[in-house]
Amino acid sequence: MKFFLDTADIADIKKYAAWGIVDGVTTNPSIIAKGGVNLEQRIKEIAEIVEGPISAEVISEDAEGMITEGRRIAKWDENVYVKVPMTSEGLKAVSVFSKEGIHTNVTLVFSVTQAVMAAKAGATLVSPFVGRLDDISEDEMQLIADIVHVFRNYGYDTQVLAASIRHPKHIVDCMMCGADIATMPPELFDKLASHPLTDKGLVAFLKDWEKVKDKQ
Numbered sequence: 001m002k003f004f005l006d007t008a009d010i011a012d013i014k015k016y017a018a019w020g021i022v023d024g025v026t027t028n029p030s031i032i033a034k035g036g037v038n039l040e041q042r043i044k045e046i047a048e049i050v051e052g053p054i055s056a057e058v059i060s061e062d063a064e065g066m067i068t069e070g071r072r073i074a075k076w077d078e079n080v081y082v083k084v085p086m087t088s089e090g091l092k093a094v095s096v097f098s099k100e101g102i103h104t105n106v107t108l109v110f111s112v113t114q115a116v117m118a119a120k121a122g123a124t125l126v127s128p129f130v131g132r133l134d135d136i137s138e139d140e141m142q143l144i145a146d147i148v149h150v151f152r153n154y155g156y157d158t159q160v161l162a163a164s165i166r167h168p169k170h171i172v173d174c175m176m177c178g179a180d181i182a183t184m185p186p187e188l189f190d191k192l193a194s195h196p197l198t199d200k201g202l203v204a205f206l207k208d209w210e211k212v213k214d215k216q
Contacts, residue, residue, distance in 0.1 A: 001175050002052070004183035006163070008035050008042050010049070012186040017049050019189070024052035026105070026127075026163070026183040028083065029059055040076055047077040053125075055105045057083035063092035074102045081105045081124060086114045091121045098122025105161065115147045119158035125181070130174065131164035141173045148178040168192055 002023035005013055008031045016022050025046050032039050043056045054077065058069040070082035070093060081103040084090040090106065097104050098121065105125040106118035110133065115126045128147060133140035147160050159180035165171060168191050174182050 001171075001179060002181040003189075004053075004161070004181055005050075005189070006031070006165075006183040006185050008032055008037065008046070009186065010042075010045055013046060013049050016186060016189050019193075021189075022050055022052070024054060024079075024181070024183075025050050026055040026083070026161075028055075028057050028107070040073075043073075043076050043080060047079055050079075052079060053081045053103065053105075054079055055081045055083040055107075055125075057107065058085075058093070061087075061089060063089040063096075066090065066093035067096050070097055070102060070104075071100075083107050084123075086110075086118060086126075091117060094118065094121040094123050107163070109147075110143070112143065112146045112150055115158075115160075116150060116156075119151060119156040123158050125159050125161045127161045127163040127183075129164035130162050130170050131166040133164075134166065134170075140170075141177055144174055144179050145177040152178075 003021055004024040004026050005016060005022055006026045008027045039056060043054055046054050056073045058066045060066045060069055066084060073082050074080055082097060083105045084093050086106050086108050094104050094106060103124040105127055106123040107127045109115050109126050109128045118126045128143055130140045144162055151158060161181040161183060162174040162179040163183050165182055165184040171182050
């Protein structure tokens with residue numbers, strides 16, 4: 001599974017990219033607004049740090065506007081993926097982008113049929129939202145498993161990007177379901193890498209080493 005950072009914070013991106021495990025970055029209007037930064041400038045800054053896909057979202061609601069925005073966004077860097085909402089207008093835009101060789105990430109997917117429609121339109125990635133379904137007691141992992149199964153049944157090249165990740169178990173469950181990618185907030189990288197028994201074991205090793213280090 002590929003791990004993407006769901007953030008536009010440069011400090012966090014640099015921190016975790018140094019671990020050698022960041023395969024890409026996703027952003028959305030809320031993340032950009034929270035940072036109070038210019039979208040184009042920030043995407044270009046991220047592209048200098050991360051070599052993988054970087055999603056930048058359109059804000060138009062009609063296909064014509066999405067296409068105009070997406071063509072501009074796609075020119076910022078060869079690794080930029082145009083993020084498009086899962087709507088009928090979004091599908092029109094994705095179809096055009098696919099024909100033009102522009103990579104896309106269809107976001108706000110909550111059903112198998114939505115995922116399939118996006119794949120048929122030519123989406124590079126589809127982003128089912130795990131956490132938001134979990135929040136309303138829907139079976140979010142069944143959705144991931146079903147999308148993966150259907151895509152494999154019919155040979156779609158579209159990859160499944162699990163989004164709206166809330167905690168480490170979501171990541172593990174998505175792995176078990178066969179999701180291609182998971183995008184997560186920075187703090188989850190720390191949680192995935194840590195375990196109390198690791199910390200306890202390290203303390204014990206160092207304590208024992210203190211007893212014999214002078215003899216080495």
